[in-house]
Amino acid sequence: ERGGYEHFMIKEIYEQPKAIRETMTGRLAKDDSGVIFDELNWTKEYVASIRKVAIVACGTAYHAGMVGKYLIEKLTRIPVEVDVASEFRYRSPLVDEHTLTVIISQSGETLDTLAGLKEAKKQGSRVLAVTNVVGSSIAREADHVIYTWAGPEIAVASTKAYTTQLIVMALLSVYMGGLKGTIPPETSKELCHGLKNLPAQAHELLEDVEAIKTFAEQYGFNEDVFFIGRSLDYAVALEGSLKLKEISYIHAEAYSAGELKHGTLALIIEGIPVIALATQLDVYEKMLSNIKEVKARDAVVIGIGFKGDTEIDKYVDHTIFIPATNKYLTPILSVIPLQLLAYYAAVTRGCDVDKPRNLAKSVTVE
Numbered sequence: 001e002r003g004g005y006e007h008f009m010i011k012e013i014y015e016q017p018k019a020i021r022e023t024m025t026g027r028l029a030k031d032d033s034g035v036i037f038d039e040l041n042w043t044k045e046y047v048a049s050i051r052k053v054a055i056v057a058c059g060t061a062y063h064a065g066m067v068g069k070y071l072i073e074k075l076t077r078i079p080v081e082v083d084v085a086s087e088f089r090y091r092s093p094l095v096d097e098h099t100l101t102v103i104i105s106q107s108g109e110t111l112d113t114l115a116g117l118k119e120a121k122k123q124g125s126r127v128l129a130v131t132n133v134v135g136s137s138i139a140r141e142a143d144h145v146i147y148t149w150a151g152p153e154i155a156v157a158s159t160k161a162y163t164t165q166l167i168v169m170a171l172l173s174v175y176m177g178g179l180k181g182t183i184p185p186e187t188s189k190e191l192c193h194g195l196k197n198l199p200a201q202a203h204e205l206l207e208d209v210e211a212i213k214t215f216a217e218q219y220g221f222n223e224d225v226f227f228i229g230r231s232l233d234y235a236v237a238l239e240g241s242l243k244l245k246e247i248s249y250i251h252a253e254a255y256s257a258g259e260l261k262h263g264t265l266a267l268i269i270e271g272i273p274v275i276a277l278a279t280q281l282d283v284y285e286k287m288l289s290n291i292k293e294v295k296a297r298d299a300v301v302i303g304i305g306f307k308g309d310t311e312i313d314k315y316v317d318h319t320i321f322i323p324a325t326n327k328y329l330t331p332i333l334s335v336i337p338l339q340l341l342a343y344y345a346a347v348t349r350g351c352d353v354d355k356p357r358n359l360a361k362s363v364t365v366e
């Protein structure tokens with residue numbers, strides 16, 4: 001059932017081009033003019049009435065929500081809050097009938113997330129679930145459901161569920177922005193076009209993993225790793241760090257690069273691996289300065305940048321290049337090398353990749 005792969009996790013990493021293609025199927029207008037969600041069928045009036053979006057999720061799904069916040073705010077100009085479900089449910093959240101609560105959960109069964117959904121409903125909010133499991137508790141309780149069509153995810157470490165959740169976040173932002181009139185038609189077209197290219201680009205990234213394997217073998221025995229980035233790269237850094245922690249047991253921390261000086265820089269010493277994401281061009285120069293800061297402390301820096309970026313290469317020890325895409329879509333590609341890095345680090349360390357210690361695939365207890 002692992003289809004020739006050594007672990008479910010690596011099989012699922014390789015299933016991503018297909019999973020993201022299937023999650024987009026039928027949801028992009030043929031002429032790339034916008035997004036279609038038959039399952040929502042929202043009106044302009046409804047979208048105009050939304051005053052706030054509250055995203056609620058746990059773990060990796062929460063990280064997808066962080067990307068969602070960025071995209072929804074940029075493309076719809078509606079304020080978005082993101083909470084981990086175990087905080088949201090107990091903090092008397094300020095949601096009401098003018099709030100759209102978006103619940104993200106691969107399994108659709110995470111107890112805290114389900115409780116967050118119920119709390120939002122109790123306060124009168126409309127609830128949209130984004131889940132991978134048809135008929136799951138969360139799908140049944142929500143007012144609307146958008147399914148991610150990732151197929152069953154078996155490995156505890158979430159991979160293809162995350163990238164398909166990102167696809168849904170992008171589709172939803174374009175859909176809502178289209179109805180709200182906050183996205184110029186060219187931007188909408190560009191995004192649809194960019195989305196269509198992603199399966200082939202993800203496939204391209206998965207073709208050449210030798211360098212990543214080598215890094216994992218080289219740095220897999222280091223006890224601390226840092227991930228830094230700005231803007232959407234910061235959200236991806238958080239996900240890369242979680243992946244590494246949960247399956248390789250390496251202590252990893254993700255930091256927004258601009259925060260380094262406020263504490264974490266004290267931990268950057270000679271030989272510490274720092275994974276630096278630099279795909280967000282509006283903050284690119286700032287990111288390069290942060291890279292120079294960690295380099296000045298003799299960290300070993302692995303940069304993630306766009307193919308053709310000759311600048312980053314000057315400041316880092318190694319670069320992993322990703323294919324060029326729209327700035328809002330980069331997380332879907334930049335996370336793939338991080339998933340692979342975590343996977344090969346765990347394999348190098350002889351960890352039980354698919355069933356890491358102390359963790360369960362679906363957290364149905366508090």
Ligand code: M6R
Binds near residue numbers: 359
């Ligand atoms: O099924 P869910 O998406 O609700 O699960 C949420 C988290 O438990 C899950 O993403 C967890 O963080 C993963 N092990 C991360 O790889």
